[in-house]
Amino acid sequence: MPTSNPPPNSPELLPGTLYLLVLRTLARGPLHGYAIARRIKEHSDDTLQIEDGSLYPALNRMLVKGWLAAEWGISENNRKARFYRLTPLGRKQLEMEAKEFDKLIQAIQLVMKTV
């Protein structure tokens, strides 16, 4: 799975994590690109710094896969913005990826504890 280039001095994202983060963020409702970027930053207490520009190729790849759908709308500051929302397929993907992510984290933690 392709990953976006992480910016320097921020914890490197695990492969595919950006998708998971975006899916998770959109699970509560449609958002435009900027809002997605901000939410991810806020919710991770600014530790997960992704380069803002790299969000968009990821969004497009997810559009191709059919996980997301996009349409134009008006943002909270009254500007024309492109809103992304989860498709049923995207919701399924989120469930699956979240489960796998949990498994991965548990495995890593297990290794960290035993070593």
Place this chain on the structure above:
Amino acid sequence: MNRLKELLRRLLYLGRRENLDGILDQEAEFHMECRVEELQHTGLARDKALAQARREFGPQARMREESRSAWQIRWLEDLISDSRYAFRALRRSPGFALAAILSLALGIGANTTIFSLTMEFLFSVPSARQPENLASIRIAGNSHSRMPIYEFVRDTHAFEGLAGSFEEHEVNWRHGENTSQLGVYWVTDNYFEVVGVPVAMGRAIQPGDRNVVVLNYNFWQSSLAGDPAVVGRAMILDGQPYTVIGILPRDHRTLLGFGFAPALYVPVHDQNAFVAFVARLPEGMNRQAAFTKLKVIGQELDRVFPDRDFHWTQDIQVDAVAGLDRLKSVNMIPFTAFFGLLMVVVGLVLIIACANVASLLLARASSRQQELGIRLAIGAGRGRLVRQLLAESLLLAVLGTLSGLLLNFWLTTLISRIQLPLPMPFRLHIAPDWRLLAYSAAVALASALFCGLLPALKATRSDLNAALKRQEFKDGRRLWSMRNALVTAQLAISTLLLAAGLLFVQNLSRSTSMNPGFDVDHTLWAHMRLVPAKYPTNEKTQTLVNTALDSLRALPGVEAASIAHEVPLNGQETDGTSVRIDGGEPVHVQYKSNNVGPDYFRAMAIPILDGHEFREADRAGSPAVVILNENLAHLLFNNASPVGHTIRYPHGETVTIVGVAKNSKYFTLGEENALAMYTPFAQGPESENLNFMIRAAQFPQGLVKIINRALGALDQSAAIETKPMRGALVLALLPSRAGAAILGSIGMLGLLLASIGLYGVLAYTISRRIREIGLRMALGASPRTVLWMVFRDSFLLVAAGISIGLGIAMFATQPLAMFLVPGLSPTDPWTFLSVIALLAAVAVAATVGPALRALRVDPMVALRYE
């Protein structure tokens, strides 16, 4: 499924690439604005805020590039750019493109046309609802059974439905002052319902219908001017009014297939009729289960309709009416074999055409060696270059296939319109369908690979150094030898095709000149069909026959007139029985039988070798007599005269032999040593079909109208058709004609393509050797030496091609024997000699041009060449 949707989304994107760029720009701008606003709220100056927002966002170009690549379909876009490149390359050399496309168009046109024909003949689907659930049924080995039997089986309700049909019924149609004979599909009144035959106008035949008729589209168009108002009107058929209730769609195909298309469908109620069974099997019942059911029904039939000679349970057959299963039946073998042969033959033609294109591409590749060398040198991947070259051949193949399909449409429309001289109504519906499309796509792809792969691999394998240094000669040599191999193969294949084609032409000329054993130059055949209801008794028919014969004999220019049950070479029956000579041991014989009137042998000019013809006295009720042909007389009596001896049949009847007739042809022109027996017409079975054989003093064509008028005057309700006997041979010659026409023209097409290939190779070699030739001429070589040089090349190629081709043809033509008249061997020396002569002549013609060009080489120009 998701993959497919993904591809679909990507494809949609292809059409609005510009749009996406705009979207991305807008999004980036919006993102930046939001960030700047946010930063300004924290007290940052606008320019500082902008700079930070930009930094955080990262390079916009990369964002755009990566987003775009998310949507891209690499291979498709490469393909598009390759095709664009190929298209430009082809536009730059229109001569090459035209030659290649024309070659492929001819090859693919011939190929797909034969494919369409094969599909129509062997795989056409009858006009029926769910034909896969239909089964044609034979019981007790009979193709047709009597109506009471049909009704009994139908009423067992063993199947979802059982219908019956008799496909060769005929009626006389009285329209205005004319009466003509029409072919009728006689069907039980539930036939349309059970089979599910769609009707275009009006309605189908329904249970309980009597005296109604459904019209075939072509009959409606040609004989009723396509007038929609005929529905509801009456037609006078065999003297009775029938109401037209419906018209079939244009593409209606009968269950029988093979283009068989009677003018009318009429419900049958005659209890004496014989019908073939077609059953609709219920859901879940296969043909094996149907067979088992029929076995049980057969036992009941044996109880209700016992027969001394057979059991109803024997020889039960349940066959598919369409698809591959239909082809498994034994009487389909010659058809399948013939179409298989045709497919092989046109496959070979396509190979020749592809070889032409491959050879042209090789020539191009060698002249583009430098360009390709440079591209390889600056790092183009070989795979990429091969793909690009293949795109060129794919484009050629696609264009060739499209033109080939145009040729296909033209040819198949032509073929569909052909009125074959068959005794039954016949109409093909060849229309392009998905099978043709799929096949053409496959052919295009295969020929693109076949034409392009080798040249592309060769061209990109070349040594970089050599290419850059323009060392064409060495490389050219290698490509040249491959072109030689291609031309040799082409010539070999066309030798094979020509051999097959000429064999069939030879076959036609032999069968045309073959003596049928009776005179065809001064005889006429007048066919008269009576309305059965008007002639209920044999005497009534016989009275008409006698009156007709009298009036025919009275016509000026008529030397003799007689009547026959069957017309030779137009579907004569074979009988088999055991006979006892003068009460001796039974001998089993199979012979052609015919019932003929007095004077038959004189009218047909068949010599009576022993004894005498039938006489007026040989009528119903008088002692039974027969005439044998030489072969049968010889078989039964060796060299003794059979006249006066008797034959006894198993059922006790004894007949006296009164004469021996010279052998002639009865069923096919190709038959050999056929046995035949004639019985007097008046002692034979009754029939509403009368065939008068008339001998004209001279020119028979002049008598046609006079005979029609004379017979027409006897009964206006009778349908009459008169033609010279020569025309009646058309049917007998049809297979040889069709074979010769199809295979002959395919052979010629192959030859044409191969000669273009030969010409191309020779012309190309000359152009490559202009410097060498100029040098030789400058050093004093005479024109003769130069000519010899060119002709030697050509001769070597042609000799190699012909000998390989002949070697293969010796074996490959062996199976053709089943289509040839006796006496014509598949390795007929004359055929093979003509093939050699023809190919050699064409080769010389193809060599002349390049040779003249070599002669015209000016040494001064040549040395400065390039």
